[in-house]
Every structure is written in structure tokens, then in C-alpha cells.
Amino acid sequence: MNTRLLLSAAALAVAATATSAQAQSEACTFDAEIPDFTQAQIDALYECVRDELPAAYGAGDDEVAAVYREWGAAATGPAAPGFHGGRFLNTFVNEVGYDAYITYEDDDEAFEVPVGTVIAKESYTLRDGAPRIGPLFIMTRVATDESPDTDGWVYAGVQPNGNPMGVSQSFCHDCHGGYSFSDSLGYPAYEVRLGQ
Numbered sequence: 001m002n003t004r005l006l007l008s009a010a011a012l013a014v015a016a017t018a019t020s021a022q023a024q025s026e027a028c029t030f031d032a033e034i035p036d037f038t039q040a041q042i043d044a045l046y047e048c049v050r051d052e053l054p055a056a057y058g059a060g061d062d063e064v065a066a067v068y069r070e071w072g073a074a075a076t077g078p079a080a081p082g083f084h085g086g087r088f089l090n091t092f093v094n095e096v097g098y099d100a101y102i103t104y105e106d107d108d109e110a111f112e113v114p115v116g117t118v119i120a121k122e123s124y125t126l127r128d129g130a131p132r133i134g135p136l137f138i139m140t141r142v143a144t145d146e147s148p149d150t151d152g153w154v155y156a157g158v159q160p161n162g163n164p165m166g167v168s169q170s171f172c173h174d175c176h177g178g179y180s181f182s183d184s185l186g187y188p189a190y191e192v193r194l195g196q
């Protein structure tokens with residue numbers, strides 16, 4: 001191949017990459033305000049961040065970040081944002097706790113998910129119309145007497161750069177502890193619960 005051909009092949013490759021990157025960024029630019037998002041827009045936005053989320057959280061050495069996408073999804077997908085700073089959320093539960101979690105029990109003071117349950121919740125939002133990744137929120141169920149102040153839960157988080165997030169146990173549990181009829185769980189919005 002002569003030099004000119006090589007150069008034009010290279011130029012074509014660059015142009016093709018630029019076009020697909022541009023198409024991607026156009027498809028991932030959203031005009032709507034978050035509270036007005038339709039389910040179709042919520043789903044389209046998730047497509048934009050689906051691969052980016054585990055890659056971002058997994059950039060450090062967090063053990064949950066490395067594996068949570070192999071766990072069961074606790075919802076059909078993200079719902080319209082509510083708590084957790086107006087972010088879109090999507091929750092995964094490890095095998096130990098999955099079946100118990102997706103009963104979404106919320107009317108039983110004695111309900112407990114098994115010790116060893118780990119729950120990971122992705123979060124992301126929009127900044128200037130473009131997706132912006134938020135923390136991965138994590139809850140781990142230990143024996144209640146191992147962490148009595150938080151009813152047996154240990155809270156943690158991973159920043160979007162993969163580094164651990166400083167988490168105040170009392171800050172998280174001041175809110176989660178209010179869900180005393182569901183073992184401190186808030187659960188995904190009704191419209192995205194499995195089997196609805």
C-alpha cells in the first residue's frame with residue numbers, strides 16, 4: 001500500500017470514530033428536565049451509561065464494584081428519581097439476599113434479609129443534558145448485634161472514579177432506619193419492581 005492510501009485509510013478510520021462518538025453523544029444528550037422524563041427517556045439514558053457505570057466503579061479495587069453486575073437485578077431498570085439526591089438508581093442484590101429482597105416485604109417488623117446480603121445501587125444524573133455518574137451505594141447485612149446502632153447494616157459507597165466514598169453510618173441509617181417494617185430497606189419505586 002502506498003503512503004497516500006495508508007494516510008487516507010487512517011483518515012477514514014478517524015472520521016468513522018468521530019462520527020460514531022458524535023452520534024453517541026447526540027443520542028445521549030437530553031433536553032427534558034429530570035422530573036419530566038418519560039420511561040422511554042429513562043431507558044435511553046440507561047443505555048448511555050450501562051457499560052460506563054461498572055467500568056467507572058471498578059476502576060479502583062472495591063470488591064463489590066468488581067462483581068455487582070453479575071448479581072440479580074432487583075428492578076426492571078431505573079425509575080424516575082426520588083431520594084438519593086434526585087439521581088436515577090438501579091439496584092442489584094447478591095445471591096444470599098436476592099430472593100428475600102425481591103419479596104419487597106414492607107409490612108413486617110420481624111422481616112430480615114439473611115446475614116451476608118449485599119446490595120449495590122448505581123446512581124447517575126444529568127448535568128447540562130449529559131449523563132453524569134454518581135456513587136455506587138452499598139449496604140451489607142451483618143448480624144444485628146454486630147452493628148446494633150444501624151440494625152445490622154453497614155453502609156458504604158464507591159465514587160465514580162473507583163475510590164471508596166467516605167460514608168457516615170448514622171447519616172445513612174437516620175433515613176434507612178425509618179423503614180422498620182422492611183429491615184431498613186427502601187426498595188425501588190413500585191413501577192420498576194419485578195412482577196408488577
Ligand code: HEC
Binds near residue numbers: 082084119168189
Ligand atoms: C433521605 C433518605 C435516605 C438516605 C439519607 C440514604 N438513603 Fe439509601 N435509600 C433511600 C430510599 C428511599 C431507597 C429506595 C429508593 C430506590 O432504590 O429507588 C434507598 C435505597 C438504598 C439502597 C438499595 C437498598 C434498598 O434500601 O432498597 C442502598 C444500597 C442504599 N440506599 C444505600 C445508602 C447509603 C450507603 C446511604 C448513605 C451514604 C444512603 N443510602 C442514604 C433513602 C435514603
